[in-house]
Amino acid sequence: MITYVLYGLPKDEHRDYMESIITETTDKEHLEKARTWAINNGFHALRVYEHIEGTMPDFISAINI
Numbered sequence: 001m002i003t004y005v006l007y008g009l010p011k012d013e014h015r016d017y018m019e020s021i022i023t024e025t026t027d028k029e030h031l032e033k034a035r036t037w038a039i040n041n042g043f044h045a046l047r048v049y050e051h052i053e054g055t056m057p058d059f060i061s062a063i064n065i
Contacts (some may be wrong), residue, residue, distance in 0.1 A: 011042030
């Protein structure tokens with residue numbers, strides 16, 4: 001099973017370390033609805049981290065440089 005974590009910066013925030021977790025889900029439809037909600041509410045610099053259950057987290061791939 002894949003877990004998706006959607007991150008983004010709130011409106012008027014430009015410091016990368018102030019990123020917020022918007023949602024964590026296994027449902028791609030929910031992920032798309034959350035992405036739309038985030039954009040409509042001023043979030044920007046959105047990114048998605050995908051984690052496959054039973055594997056070690058790959059923190060390098062979670063970094064968006």
